[in-house]
Amino acid sequence: MKKKVGIFYGPTGGKTENVAQRLQQAFGQDNADLIPIKSSKASDLDKYENLILGCSTIGKETWDADRTKEDWDLFRPEIEKINYAGKTFALFGLGDSVTYAAxxxxxxxxxxxxxxxxxxxxxxxxxxxxxxxTDSEAVIDNQFIGLPIDEDFEPDLTDQRIASWAEELKRLFA
Ligand SMILES: Cc1cc2nc3c(=O)[nH]c(=O)nc-3n(C[C@H](O)[C@H](O)[C@H](O)COP(=O)(O)O)c2cc1C
Known part of the structure; x- marks a missing residue:
């Protein structure tokens, strides 16, 4: 990996932000930028060829909920506007594998x-x-499409999960 990584994440102020910061440290502060997704447009991703996108799951219904839109809700229309050519993405997601196992x-x-x-x-x-x-929309072709992190019930595993995933990405990123 030679090029800088853009870590876009949301929401801010919680566990997703905390994990995003720990991921940045795993790459080294000079090698990765940390950017809240809520203040980003699709064009902001164009600065980067290597991108990590982080989110949490607060119920599927939140996508369509009639409430103040924030973070990924706001960015959702932008996902389709991203210029995907030449970019490599990796995703991480915060969740709770016990309370929300399904x-x-x-x-x-x-x-x-x-x-x-x-x-x-x-x-x-x-x-x-x-x-x-028990079930997850993030299982695609029999594996998680990105890195799940469970800070509610498996916080002891987070450091190792971040470290080994970051090492793998360093090999896979341009
Ligand atoms: C109201 C609510 C609904 C949630 N729904 C889910 C869910 O459907 N799936 C899941 O994996 N985690 C779910 N969680 C757990 C969160 O994703 C988890 O606590 C996460 O670490 C929160 O990250 P944040 O602090 O960045 O928002 C839910 C949490 C809350 C409070």
Whole structure:
């Protein structure tokens, strides 16, 4: 990996932001920028060829909910406007594999499916065998499309998950 990584994430102020910061540290501060998705447009991603997108899942219904829009809700129309040519993406998703075992990190799958339909190159898939859950929209072709992180019930595993995923991405990114 020679080129800088753009880490776009949301929401801010919670566990997703915390994991985004730890990922930035794994790449080294000089090698990765940290940018809230809520203040971004599709064109802001054009500065980067290597991109990591982070989200949390607060219920599938939130996508369509009639409430103040924020973070990924705001960016959602932009996902389809991204110029995917020449870019490599990796996704991470915060979730809770115990309370929401049947919808574990669903939002990561929702975002990924829109991107894949547009021809996005997504790397950094993770085997489902490393998690206990019952169902997830983020399982695509029998593996997680990105890195699930469960800070609610498996916080002890987060450091190792971040470290090994970041090492893999360093090899896969341009
Ligand atoms: C109201 C609510 C709904 C949630 N729904 C889901 C869910 O459907 N799937 C899941 O994996 N996690 C779900 N979670 C757990 C969060 O994704 C998890 O706590 C995450 O770490 C929160 O990240 P944040 O602090 O960046 O928002 C939910 C949490 C809340 C409070």
């Amino acid at each position: 919808n574990f990190v669903d939002a990561m799958g929702v975002i990924a499916n829109i991107m894949l339909a547009k021809g996005a190159k997504i790397v950094g898939q993770v085997p489902t065998s490393q998690y206990n859950f």
